[in-house]
């Protein structure tokens with residue numbers, strides 16, 4: 001169980017995350033939705049301590065990871081992998097080396113830099129790539145891959161960390177609908193097969209509904225909805241996406257406005273029909 005208690009992050013007068021309390025059971029896939037600036041990225045960045053909280057606790061398996069430092073913090077970051085909208089691969093390195101950097105905590109920084117990886121570690125990395133149908137690109141430079149391929153390599157890199165939690169910050173925001181589907185399918189498969197908790201920031205409700213067990217809606221740093229996507233009514237959606245209906249339609253990017261006012265009907269990622 002990941003227990004977030006009274007978590008806040010302030011940037012001067014801006015309350016980016018404001019007193020958030022949420023418990024996430026092991027193995028759950030959670031979608032965090034909200035308009036730009038709602039605090040989604042800041043919340044995720046605090047979870048793996050890329051950002052330090054102003055206040056609050058993040059309890060995981062008996063320790064407050066909001067307060068740890070040094071080697072313990074490195075260990076936490078290895079247990080709590082993160083992928084990003086812009087993939088964050090090293091473009092000039094080949095794919096397999098990018099994936100192997102996910103072993104840095106297990107392997108040690110110096111030998112990682114010198115690329116001293118054992119055959120077993122290389123096999124593990126290839127296996128991770130294979131799960132993402134990317135092993136054929138192992139020797140290719142990362143910057144020769146498409147965005148969707150790079151995100152799959154980033155997921156493979158996260159997998160070789162052997163994480164307990166995978167944080168995904170807008171993982172499909174830079175992708176076309178077909179690649180978005182491939183990446184979301186991969187995250188859901190990993191969540192279900194490996195029982196890794198996945199917490200995923202998403203712009204649209206549709207994607208959260210399609211893939212996540214649970215949806216958390218944020219607005220102005222606060223949690224304004226926490227539950228099943230099918231229970232999200234127009235009133236709550238207004239809280240999440242703002243009162244202006246024109247903003248609301250834009251933010252949703254896909255959901256038929258006529259469906260509002262009742263629990264919203266499922267549609268495809270970003271409103272485009274996708275081959276299943």
Ligand SMILES: Nc1ncnc2c1ncn2[C@@H]1O[C@H](COP(=O)(O)OP(=O)(O)OP(=O)(O)O)[C@@H](O)[C@H]1O
Pocket residue numbers: 011014015016017034035036037038039040041042043
């Ligand atoms: N390093 C920072 N310094 C100052 N303000 C920040 C910083 N990071 C975030 N903020 C502010 O905190 C608020 C929440 O930002 P955050 O990026 O967490 O929102 P978000 O929901 O992830 O938005 P987006 O979907 O656009 O990424 C915003 O008002 C933002 O301007």
